[in-house]
Amino acid sequence: MIRLAVLALVALLAIRPDARAQRDAIFEPLPRNLDWRTVAQANNLHFTLVPHGRTNIVLVWGGISQGDALRFAAALSAARPIDEIQFYSGGGNLIESLKIGAEIHRGGFSTRVPDGARCISACNFMFMGGIVRSVDPNGSFEVHMFSDDWTDRLRHELVHPPHSVAEFNRRHPNAAIDPSEVENKIAAASAHAAAPGAPSDAADQPVDGSKPVPTTVTPLAPPAAAATTDGSKPVAPQGVTLDDLLINFAIDDDVKGIQQSSAQIAAVIARYLVEMRLSLDFLTTFAAIPNSSPRPLSRAELVQFNVVNN
Structure with missing residues (x-):
């Protein structure tokens, strides 16, 4: 649970009625028990304004969804002057998180993962937008390999x-x-299936991302039934069906989509890391961590990758 001193009532009394109405539409009070369960159940980002002397802390918590970058920009505008931006999020939409990080960077704001909070997956990239970045001793910055819609x-x-x-x-x-x-394609696939070890037809099973090239194979007769030695009736081997052909082509196209999308996302993340002055070694490290098992970076890793710089 995050323990933050919230002086919301005092702050509201000092705000002009029109500004107060704007803030009420964007920000919400800090939940009584802001724990991981509450954060994980939030499908989009929530913003809580925490007065801090003459400035404000913006606490960003919950999952990242489509459209959150625009909502975040409105929150920044309404929260000024801002001391720093804090995160408690399990991640979500990668593109939205990159937009939010870029917005933070343009504004020159500091970011923090406070004690008791977790910043996982796409949350990492929001946090990285900070000019000054801090992870408190009991805060957790957790990383894993990205996934996308193709998967x-x-x-x-x-x-x-x-x-x-x-x-x-x-x-x-x-x-x-x-x-x-x-x-023709079914006949060709059946011929390959009947001849184990035969080289596959690149036109029937494309592997380079190109559109399958029509073949001119003459349909073949079904393979002869295998002889039996126990007197039972031979069972004719089954040829490739239309369903077999379609799922084979579908999986092939999906796998190529995953490969292309992963390369594109990796390039975008690499460029972002450079812009935020982080080490590209971060990309290598998190790419090796399974999506299903995020791992907290150690203090030494946070420093090594320049995730924290304060």
């Missing part, structure tokens, strides 16, 4: 695969299949 898309694909060419093309317009080539 969720692949999970959905495995649970709900496409069952028609039209459905596949709607989901994967960049890898659309020509309906007139479907039979």
